[in-house]
Each structure stands twice: as C-alpha cells, then as structure tokens.
Amino acid sequence: xxxxxxxxxxxxxxxxxxxxxxxxxxxxxxxxxxxxxxxxxxxxxxxxxxxxxxxxxxxxxxxxxxxxxxxxxxxxxxxxxxxxxxxxxxxxxxxxxxxxxxxxxxxxxxxxxxxxxxxxxxxxxxxxxxxxxxxxxxxxxxxxxxxxxxxxxxxxxxxxxxxxxxxxxxxxxxxxxxxxxxxxxxxxxxxxxxxxx
Amino acid sequence: xxxxxxxxxxxxxxxxxxxxxxxxxxxxxxxxxxxxxxxxxxxxxxxxxxxxxxxxxxxxxxxxxxxxxxxxxxxxxxxxxxxxxxxxxxxxxxxxxxxxxxxxxxxxxxxxxxxxxxxxxxxxxxxxxxxxxxxxxxxxxxxxxxxxxxxxxxxxxxxxxxxxxxxxxxxxxxxxxxxxxxxxxxxxxxxxxxxxxxxxxxxxxxxxxxxxxxxxxxxxxxxxx
Numbered sequence: 001x002x003x004x005x006x007x008x009x010x011x012x013x014x015x016x017x018x019x020x021x022x023x024x025x026x027x028x029x030x031x032x033x034x035x036x037x038x039x040x041x042x043x044x045x046x047x048x049x050x051x052x053x054x055x056x057x058x059x060x061x062x063x064x065x066x067x068x069x070x071x072x073x074x075x076x077x078x079x080x081x082x083x084x085x086x087x088x089x090x091x092x093x094x095x096x097x098x099x100x101x102x103x104x105x106x107x108x109x110x111x112x113x114x115x116x117x118x119x120x121x122x123x124x125x126x127x128x129x130x131x132x133x134x135x136x137x138x139x140x141x142x143x144x145x146x147x148x149x150x151x152x153x154x155x156x157x158x159x160x161x162x163x164x165x166x167x168x169x170x171x172x173x174x175x176x177x178x179x180x181x182x183x184x185x186x187x188x189x190x191x192x193x194x195x196x197x
Numbered sequence: 198x199x200x201x202x203x204x205x206x207x208x209x210x211x212x213x214x215x216x217x218x219x220x221x222x223x224x225x226x227x228x229x230x231x232x233x234x235x236x237x238x239x240x241x242x243x244x245x246x247x248x249x250x251x252x253x254x255x256x257x258x259x260x261x262x263x264x265x266x267x268x269x270x271x272x273x274x275x276x277x278x279x280x281x282x283x284x285x286x287x288x289x290x291x292x293x294x295x296x297x298x299x300x301x302x303x304x305x306x307x308x309x310x311x312x313x314x315x316x317x318x319x320x321x322x323x324x325x326x327x328x329x330x331x332x333x334x335x336x337x338x339x340x341x342x343x344x345x346x347x348x349x350x351x352x353x354x355x356x357x358x359x360x361x362x363x364x365x366x367x368x369x370x371x372x373x374x375x376x377x378x379x380x381x382x383x384x385x386x387x388x389x390x391x392x393x394x395x396x397x398x399x400x401x402x403x404x405x406x407x408x409x410x411x412x413x414x415x416x417x418x419x420x421x422x
Binding site for chain 1: 205225245246247259278294
C-alpha cells in the first residue's frame with residue numbers, strides 16, 4: 001500500500017488514513033474479512049495498549065481491556081455505521097466502556113438504540129455527515145483556540161482519566177471552577193466548529 | 198414542545214469518562230435515550246477522546262497480545278439489528294414510554310408504582326439497591342401533587358432530576374417531561390409542581406441534600422434524600 005506521494009504506508013500502520021480504518025471496519029462487518037481485521041489490530045492495538053497504560057492500568061489490566069476491546073470490535077463491526085461516527089471514535093468508545101466495565105465490574109447504564117423508547121436522530125443531510133467525518137481535524141483546530149487553563153483540564157480528563165474531584169484537588173481549584181472550565185471549553189469547541197462549517 | 202433543559206457538559210464528560218456516580222449515570226443514560234442533542238454532545242466528547250488515543254505513541258505488544266488477533270477471529274460476529282426503529286416517543290411527548298436504563302430498574306409500569314407517602318402531597322419510591330459504591334447518594338422516584346412546594350434545599354453534592362410526568366417551576370425555570378435539571382452545591386432551590394397533574398420525577402444524588410429550614414431539616418431523616 002502506498003500513499004499518493006509514493007511513501008510505503010504498510011510498514012507504519014500509525015500513518016494509515018482514518019478512511020482506511022473506516023473501510024476496514026466495513027469489510028470486517030460486511031464480510032468478516034480477516035486481512036482487514038489484522039490491519040485494524042496492527043494499527044490500533046499498540047496504541048490502545050499505550051493509551052491504557054498512560055491512563056493508569058497495570059500491564060495485566062491493559063491486556064484484559066485490550067482483549068475485551070478488540071473482541072468487541074470484531075463482533076460488533078456488523079453494527080458500525082460510518083455515517084454516525086468515524087472508525088477511530090467508534091473504537092475509542094468501545095475501549096472506554098470496556099475499561100469502565102472492568103473497573104466497575106458491571107455495565108455502565110447506557111441508552112440502547114433498539115429500545116422502542118429510544119428517540120432516533122433526525123436524518124442528516126449529506127453535508128452534515130461529511131462534516132462529521134472530517135471532524136477530527138476540525139476538532140483539533142477548534143481545541144487549539146482554548147485557553148491553557150481549560151486545555152489543562154481537558155488533558156487531565158482524557159489523557160489521565162481524572163475525575164473532576166481529582167482535578168480540583170490536584171490543581172487546588174474549587175470543584176465549581178473545574179466544572180465551569182469544562183463547560184466553557186466544550187461551548188467554545190462547539191462554537192468554533194459551527195463557525196468553520 | 199421540545200426538550201429545553203439538557204445535561205451540562207461537565208456532567209456529560211464525567212459520564213463519558215466513567216467517573217460519574219452510578220445513581221447519576223442512570224439519569225443521564227435515561228435522558229440520552231430520548232435526546233439526540235445530548236447524544237451529539239456526547240459524540241463530540243468521544244471524538245475529542247479519540248484524538249488522544251490516536252496520538253498515543255504505539256508500544257510493542259507481548260506475544261500473548263499478538264496471539265489475540267487470531268483467537269478473536271474464532272468467535273462469531275453479532276447479527277446486525279433487524280429492529281424496526283420507530284420510537285414510541287415523540288417530540289410532543291418525549292418520555293411517554295420510559296427508556297430502558299430506567300424501566301429495567303422499575304418493578305412495574307410507571308403508572309402502577311406502589312408510592313410511599315412522605316407528607317401530604319408528596320410520595321416517593323426508592324429504587325433499592327441503587328446507592329453508589331461508597332454507600333452515599335440515592336436513586337428514587339418522587340411524586341409531587343399539583344401546587345405542592347418541595348422544601349427549599351441545596352446540595353452537598355450533585356443532584357440530577359429527570360421529569361417523567363407533569364412539570365415544575367423553580368428558580369432556574371420551568372421543567373417539563375423529558376427535561377433534566379442538573380444542580381450542584383451552589384444553588385438553593387424550591388421546586389413547585391405547576392400544572393393540574395402530578396409531577397413525577399427521577400432524582401439521583403451522590404451525597405445527602407441539605408435542607409434550609411428547621412422543619413425541613415426535621416423532614417430529612419424521613420425523606421432520606
């Protein structure tokens with residue numbers, strides 16, 4: 001596999017395009033394509049392991065959560081909907097919940113789209129779903145506009161998996177300040193995304 | 198009528214990250230089931246999180262972990278959903294049918310709940326076994342008769358309320374079916390059921406409430422919220 005500028009991408013899976021990940025997930029979902037799953041595994045498992053260890057899991061826990069996550073990716077690829085989320089976001093969400101379920105030893109309460117009480121999303125226009133797929137770059141751009149005091153808290157939430165109370169203690173800030181900075185940060189990200197549409 | 202009051206971003210982030218108390222998570226999940234807007238906000242948070250995953254510097258896998266790939270492919274895949282996705286709920290009546298995260302915890306239909314009277318005009322139904330792992334906080338249904346005022350109170354922790362039937366007004370605004378009220382310790386409030394129907398809500402806390410007046414404080418052990 002080569003990119004448009006001729007570089008060999010197959011040797012460095014971390015440089016594969018997000019679209020390739022989406023296509024591989026579709027191949028796994030539609031046709032149980034083993035080569036596609038191997039590509040997903042090779043690209044994502046080493047990152048997932050790094051992410052889990054960074055957020056405080058022991059190597060043993062990281063391996064268990066990695067297994068739970070990749071097993072769910074294989075089993076649930078049939079449910080992956082590219083118009084709803086990017087492949088990397090979909091996998092991240094599975095990993096996140098696998099981690100929470102391991103720690104809590106029970107399943108986190110979550111809405112079920114097959115529940116007859118569930119209110120479905122309004123149908124999206126083609127442009128909206130295209131925007132959604134380009135989200136990662138646009139979100140990164142929007143995040144670059146955040147003041148450092150807000151960015152710090154977002155980093156601690158996502159990269160260190162800290163609770164609001166832990167952040168408040170560590171930064172010696174009132175809990176209300178931590179919460180209001182989170183609200184300001186996401187308000188700003190959404191406003192930037194809308195402005196750049 | 199559409200939903201007016203939503204989950205605040207700090208609560209949603211705690212839910213996404215799994216740091217929100219179990220009792221509060223039930224209320225969030227129930228509102229998410231009927232609120233595409235809050236789900237969109239949650240998806241944004243997951244997209245932000247996936248950037249952190251993407252930027253993680255890959256580490257080498259153990260031989261055990263490398264073997265997982267082939268082992269996993271021996272297991273069967275799930276069948277795609279064949280459920281015809283048409284909701285029993287509508288924009289005009291967003292929570293007529295109770296979503297699963299809550300209905301799975303109820304012993305019966307919402308209209309047949311065996312209410313326990315607290316004081317005239319106010320009854321409750323604690324959802325037993327749904328305290329948090331630290332033993333603090335509670336999850337319960339509360340029924341308030343029309344015109345009834347709840348004792349003025351504030352919170353030592355967080356309180357999430359989801360309106361299931363009827364409506365109420367407090368210092369923040371008017372809350373109708375499907376709306377969520379997301380309060381933390383900064384606010385004193387005093388909700389009043391403001392229509393001719395009973396107001397039924399789902400209330401979760403992660404710490405005991407603080408009541409303001411003397412009589413209200415006497416009430417506290419009775420209510421236990």
